[in-house]
Amino acid sequence: MRFILFFLLSLLAGCEQQQAIIPAEGDAAKPVHGDTFIEASIGEPNNLLPVLSSDSASSDINRLVYNGLIRYDKNLQLEGELAESWEISEDNLTFTFHLRRNVTWHDGAPFTSDDVLFTYELYINPEVPTSYAEDFLQVAKAEAVDPYTFRVTYEKPYAPALESWGTSIHPKHLLENQDITKSPLSRRPVGTGPYKFFKWDAGEKLELLANPDYFEGQPNIHRVVYRVIPDSSTQFLELQSGGLDFMGLTPIQYQTQTDTPAFTRNFNKYRYLSFSYTYLGFNLTKPLFQDKRVRQAISHAINKQELIDGVLLGLGQAATGPYKPDTWVYNANVKRYPYNPELSRSLLAEAGWTDSDGDGVLDKDGQKLAFTIVTNQGNDLRSKTAEIIQRRLKEVGIVIEIRVVEWATFLKEFIFTGSFDATILGWSGGPEPDQFNIWHSSKTAPRELNFVKFSNPEIDELLEKGRRTFAQAERKQIYDRFQEILAEEQPYTFLYVAEALPAVAKRFRGIEPSPAGITYNFIKWWVPKSEQKYTR
Amino acid sequence: MLVYLTKRLVMMIPLLIGITLISFVVIHLAPGEPTDMQTDLNPKSSIEMRDRLRERYNLDKPLYVQYGLWMKQIVTLDFGDSFAQDNRPVLEKIGERMPITILINVLSIVVILAVAVPIGILSAVRRNSLFDRGTTIFVFLGFAMPSFWLALLLMDYFGVRLGVFPVAGLKSIGYDYLSPVRQFWDIVHHLIMPVFVSAFGGLAGFSRYMRSNMLEVIRQDYILTARAKGLSERVVIYKHALRNALLPVITILGLSVPGLIGGSVIFETIFAIPGMGKLFYDGVLMRDYPLIMGILVIGAVLTLIGNLLADISYAMADPRIRKG
Numbered sequence: 054m055r056f057i058l059f060f061l062l063s064l065l066a067g068c069e070q071q072q073a074i075i076p077a078e079g080d081a082a083k084p085v086h087g088d089t090f091i092e093a094s095i096g097e098p099n100n101l102l103p104v105l106s107s108d109s110a111s112s113d114i115n116r117l118v119y120n121g122l123i124r125y126d127k128n129l130q131l132e133g134e135l136a137e138s139w140e141i142s143e144d145n146l147t148f149t150f151h152l153r154r155n156v157t158w159h160d161g162a163p164f165t166s167d168d169v170l171f172t173y174e175l176y177i178n179p180e181v182p183t184s185y186a187e188d189f190l191q192v193a194k195a196e197a198v199d200p201y202t203f204r205v206t207y208e209k210p211y212a213p214a215l216e217s218w219g220t221s222i223h224p225k226h227l228l229e230n231q232d233i234t235k236s237p238l239s240r241r242p243v244g245t246g247p248y249k250f251f252k253w254d255a256g257e258k259l260e261l262l263a264n265p266d267y268f269e270g271q272p273n274i275h276r277v278v279y280r281v282i283p284d285s286s287t288q289f290l291e292l293q294s295g296g297l298d299f300m301g302l303t304p305i306q307y308q309t310q311t312d313t314p315a316f317t318r319n320f321n322k323y324r325y326l327s328f329s330y331t332y333l334g335f336n337l338t339k340p341l342f343q344d345k346r347v348r349q350a351i352s353h354a355i356n357k358q359e360l361i362d363g364v365l366l367g368l369g370q371a372a373t374g375p376y377k378p379d380t381w382v383y384n385a386n387v388k389r390y391p392y393n394p395e396l397s398r399s400l401l402a403e404a405g406w407t408d409s410d411g412d413g414v415l416d417k418d419g420q421k422l423a424f425t426i427v428t429n430q431g432n433d434l435r436s437k438t439a440e441i442i443q444r445r446l447k448e449v450g451i452v453i454e455i456r457v458v459e460w461a462t463f464l465k466e467f468i469f470t471g472s473f474d475a476t477i478l479g480w481s482g483g484p485e486p487d488q489f490n491i492w493h494s495s496k497t498a499p500r501e502l503n504f505v506k507f508s509n510p511e512i513d514e515l516l517e518k519g520r521r522t523f524a525q526a527e528r529k530q531i532y533d534r535f536q537e538i539l540a541e542e543q544p545y546t547f548l549y550v551a552e553a554l555p556a557v558a559k560r561f562r563g564i565e566p567s568p569a570g571i572t573y574n575f576i577k578w579w580v581p582k583s584e585q586k587y588t589r
Numbered sequence: 590m591l592v593y594l595t596k597r598l599v600m601m602i603p604l605l606i607g608i609t610l611i612s613f614v615v616i617h618l619a620p621g622e623p624t625d626m627q628t629d630l631n632p633k634s635s636i637e638m639r640d641r642l643r644e645r646y647n648l649d650k651p652l653y654v655q656y657g658l659w660m661k662q663i664v665t666l667d668f669g670d671s672f673a674q675d676n677r678p679v680l681e682k683i684g685e686r687m688p689i690t691i692l693i694n695v696l697s698i699v700v701i702l703a704v705a706v707p708i709g710i711l712s713a714v715r716r717n718s719l720f721d722r723g724t725t726i727f728v729f730l731g732f733a734m735p736s737f738w739l740a741l742l743l744m745d746y747f748g749v750r751l752g753v754f755p756v757a758g759l760k761s762i763g764y765d766y767l768s769p770v771r772q773f774w775d776i777v778h779h780l781i782m783p784v785f786v787s788a789f790g791g792l793a794g795f796s797r798y799m800r801s802n803m804l805e806v807i808r809q810d811y812i813l814t815a816r817a818k819g820l821s822e823r824v825v826i827y828k829h830a831l832r833n834a835l836l837p838v839i840t841i842l843g844l845s846v847p848g849l850i851g852g853s854v855i856f857e858t859i860f861a862i863p864g865m866g867k868l869f870y871d872g873v874l875m876r877d878y879p880l881i882m883g884i885l886v887i888g889a890v891l892t893l894i895g896n897l898l899a900d901i902s903y904a905m906a907d908p909r910i911r912k913g
Binding site for chain 2: 255281291294296460462464466500
């Protein structure tokens with residue numbers, strides 16, 4: 054699963070528990086084929102070759118057109134997709150995948166282990182401008198043993214490796230010996246997945262049709278249309294007018310604008326925790342934040358519930374660390390920072406910050422306790438969060454200034470140069486708990502992800518051990534300790550985990566919310582004949 | 590005339606080079622690079638990969654070398670490939686977006702002229718009447734109202750509540766299965782709200798311009814003469830006055846030629862219309878240099894040609910300028 058900084062709230066990630074209204078499935082009718090599912094994307098897909106694309110519109114489509122060797126099932130456990138089964142050697146270095154037989158590409162050519170080997174070579178080819186080579190560069194040897202067996206060997210045990218084989222497999226016979234950036238497949242993809250590419254009206258919409266030869270059976274919904282609608286208010290109006298069947302709602306839409314009779318008659322709403330969290334990160338190279346007590350004091354001065362109520366309208370949970378509360382790796386028994394301004398003030402006093410001149414602002418050695426929070430433009434939730442934090446910190450005597458900066462400038466001038474005090478940002482991730490790139494002390498070079506410059510020898514050791522360990526029980530212990538240290542050290546104040554809030558047209562049946570969200574079983578969704586809206 | 594034309598055309602070359610040079614430098618001054626979108630804050634990407642991408646796009650070379658390389662391409666009319674992940678030729682991307690932008694702009698100019706010219710004439714002739722004041726309020730309302738707000742109101746009312754117009758987009762989902770005549774009506778149906786919104790904001794400029802030209806002309810001696818000859822008021826206004834009052838409109842039309850390919854980001858975003866404005870905006874956000882430069886060059890050429898055309902047609906329409 055891709056792990057990118059979330060710009061908009063990432064949708065369709067994990068699922069908390071079903072607080073949602075599940076449609077009463079009165080008629081136990083059999084799923085039938087037909088109808089069209091229409092969703093919108095705010096941007097046009099960039100490139101339908103997964104090796105070259107990194108935008109969310111492209112990956113949404115690629116998920117339906119391509120398959121990986123493995124995938125996450127509805128309970129976020131790895132299961133085979135193009136691989137029927139796999140074995141891991143005793144030393145955790147060699148993975149052997151047994152591939153499905155009788156899988157064909159959309160153009161009819163058979164799928165074999167040569168395609169897998171080709172995909173691997175594509176990712177590590179220096180000529181291919183991909184940003185996803187990292188996982189595959191860890192491979193020492195890859196071989197196609199026979200047409201239906203593929204084997205990779207790693208130099209060192211690498212736990213995130215298995216997940217990386219969920220990468221879309223590319224067709225060798227169509228891409229071999231050519232400049233991949235010029236391939237027509239970037240506009241007309243050919244995969245092995247449940248949907249075939251049908252047509253693309255540039256800037257307008259893209260259509261996929263059910264693949265009748267799909268190895269798991271033909272999907273029920275005949276056609277999937279992605280409309281490009283860049284404005285989210287327009288998307289919401291389109292949804293209400295019936296022009297869309299699916300949309301991720303904002304908290305305000307979910308809470309106040311969708312309880313009309315017309316809306317509840319036509320749509321089901323769902324809610325579940327997303328695989329992402331928002332945090333207040335401190336620049337640990339600044340003298341002010343080098344004192345752990347100051348960071349802890351700030352965490353105590355922030356009322357997380359107030360943020361959730363004010364910013365997310367209650368549709369979220371407090372974050373206590375980098376993992377989602379309902380995953381196996383989450384450790385609930387870490388130090389928590391309940392809202393407590395008195396405790397906050399006394400921690401600050403311990404660290405030497407007192408209001409000696411009586412102006413309401415804490416000071417130490419003639420210096421006022423003041424800093425700037427910087428965040429990116431275009432994310433309303435983050436700037437609102439900053440304002441609420443500003444008010445709470447003022448109550449304990451800390452002066453906050455807020456700067457909201459355009460994305461590219463924000464990264465270039467503030468984050469990567471380390472010239473910021475504190476920042477509000479979010480990370481989105483997946484079920485794999487490896488957080489090496491974000492917390493390891495070696496990842497602090499400019500442009501690397503540990504931009505708060507957190508450094509802790511025990512954390513480094515745990516992170517290295519974590520990615521070399523395969524047994525879940527053992528990993529759990531490692532990452533439990535990892536979360537304990539983070540909670541004690543508070544390099545970030547972990548703020549909240551937002552919920553994904555999809556609305557789906559009521560005529561679609563077969564939706565079963567699970568820890569993996571709702572779209573994992575999209576090919577099983579169906580519409581009763583009498584309710585089908587589009588006949589072609 | 591031919592000498593004049595050649596002179597004007599030759600003068601355009603240094604002007605164009607100047608424009609491209611300044612644009613090139615300015616867009617490279619903005620922080621961020623095309624590769625950032627793919628590699629920044631992406632744990633699956635490393636520094637080496639970023640350098641690989643930079644090398645591929647020649648971003649590791651000094652700016653003047655990059656400009657030289659770009660110039661070398663452009664003189665052969667090769668606009669290069671976009672830096673976006675689709676790597677498609679810039680001209681192809683522009684070509685996709687151009688027709689719809691031009692269509693909407695032409696339609697809205699036609700609507701504007703059809704409404705604003707009569708309004709301008711009538712409010713000049715009946716100066717300070719109820720009609721004059723009423724239309725003044727109306728056109729300024731259109732001018733002052735944010736187009737995205739008006740668009741959202743119309744979409745909510747006509748699209749969601751009444752359901753008579755589609756909310757956004759250009760074609761229905763079943764467009765491909767319609768007969769050609771129905772396809773035509775489908776597009777017309779989708780264009781009504783966008784063209785209305787984009788024309789409404791432009792009424793004020795044209796109608797006020799028309800009104801003040803008309804007022805000026807009506808005060809001229811030859812109008813007095815025409816009336817003294819005993820011509821009917823109709824002939825005086827529509828034959829003698831209108832022709833002269835229309836002259837400056839030609840200039841404005843000439844100046845709106847580059848505007849024909851420039852779309853509005855907000856407008857296109859709201860109505861989900863794949864036009865030039867959005868293309869340019871996305872290009873800037875991604876720092877897609879070849880695309881930005883391509884659009885700027887085409888825009889600059891059209892501006893220069895538009896000015897030239899305005900000058901020429903002005904000379905043709907007005908004998909006083911031709912002789913002078």
